[in-house]
Amino acid sequence: MTLVAGIDIGGTKTAAGIVDPHGTLRRRHTVPTPASDGPAAVVAAAVRAVRDLGVPVAAVGVGSAGVVDPESGRIVSATDALPGWAGTALRRDLERALGVPVAVDNDVHAHALGEAWRGAAAGRRHVLLAAVGTGIGGSLLVDGRVHHGARSAAGHAGHVPVPSAAGAPCTCGGTSHAEAVGSGPALLAAYARSAPVPASSLAEVSARADGGEETARRVLARGARALGEALGGIVNMTDPELVLVGGGVAHCGPAWWEPLRQAFEAELLPPLKGVELRPGSLGGDAALLGAARLALEVLR
Numbered sequence: 001m002t003l004v005a006g007i008d009i010g011g012t013k014t015a016a017g018i019v020d021p022h023g024t025l026r027r028r029h030t031v032p033t034p035a036s037d038g039p040a041a042v043v044a045a046a047v048r049a050v051r052d053l054g055v056p057v058a059a060v061g062v063g064s065a066g067v068v069d070p071e072s073g074r075i076v077s078a079t080d081a082l083p084g085w086a087g088t089a090l091r092r093d094l095e096r097a098l099g100v101p102v103a104v105d106n107d108v109h110a111h112a113l114g115e116a117w118r119g120a121a122a123g124r125r126h127v128l129l130a131a132v133g134t135g136i137g138g139s140l141l142v143d144g145r146v147h148h149g150a151r152s153a154a155g156h157a158g159h160v161p162v163p164s165a166a167g168a169p170c171t172c173g174g175t176s177h178a179e180a181v182g183s184g185p186a187l188l189a190a191y192a193r194s195a196p197v198p199a200s201s202l203a204e205v206s207a208r209a210d211g212g213e214e215t216a217r218r219v220l221a222r223g224a225r226a227l228g229e230a231l232g233g234i235v236n237m238t239d240p241e242l243v244l245v246g247g248g249v250a251h252c253g254p255a256w257w258e259p260l261r262q263a264f265e266a267e268l269l270p271p272l273k274g275v276e277l278r279p280g281s282l283g284g285d286a287a288l289l290g291a292a293r294l295a296l297e298v299l300r
Helices: 039-051 090-098 107-118 178-182 184-194 202-210 214-238 254-267 283-298
Strands: 004-009 013-019 025-032 060-064 067-069 074-077 102-106 127-132 136-142 242-246 276-279
Touching: 004 039, 004 107, 004 283, 013 039, 013 283, 025 039, 025 283, 039 090, 060 090, 060 107, 060 283, 067 102, 074 090, 090 102, 102 107, 102 283, 107 127, 107 136, 107 242, 107 283, 127 214, 136 178, 136 214, 178 184, 178 214, 184 202, 184 214, 202 214, 202 254, 214 242, 214 254, 254 276
Parallel strands: 004 060, 060 102, 127 242, 242 276
Antiparallel strands: 004 013, 013 025, 067 074, 127 136
């Protein structure tokens, strides 16, 4: 049986997994991402993660943080989470080190492909996914394939201006973007500014909200509404079958999900009122499986 490896490169950790043609994740290994040591060290960590799996593979697929040119496998741009990552010829470097064909795409695109292959979007051809964590990334699958756009930069769902984020400064330099109030760090910062007792994590904020604390509920609701408004607007433009939400923030409870759904549904045009919004089902394995799917396509 042909086996491939999927790699998920993030700012803090790099995961690798062995996947078979049926989409079964047979083995998984994670190493820290040495982001501060530069691109060469990050590539070396990815190579080590694959080799440590101890299984020969026919090809490798990668989901990487940053804007990726899928044709060349080069990183077009990246945030400070991976210093110097922009310009890295990732496909070339990994092929030289591993000696097998390599396919590279953005990690959120890989996430969407994984959910469409083996997760909550299985069997769907037109899917919108939002990954809500440190930022808010997005991916649109059109007839089962990633829509990359003219510059490989499609998918920045968090940088849609929305009423619920009016005036809020965004990390990109703009204002009023959904990410400015809806990302994990933005939610924690908003809570810290107004909470009577600090929280150590977003999970703690969510637990307080579910317990009825008004400050926590207000902070989560504002971020959720901003995301819902953005996703509703994107659906009006793209007409997907299904909208999935993943990432760490998606683990928040009803105090986040209820205002998210309300804001989302309020934005939809009448012909789109039936579009479903729900959580992904693969968690941290989604990008690994999507990356492996890219690897299998290389072999066809």
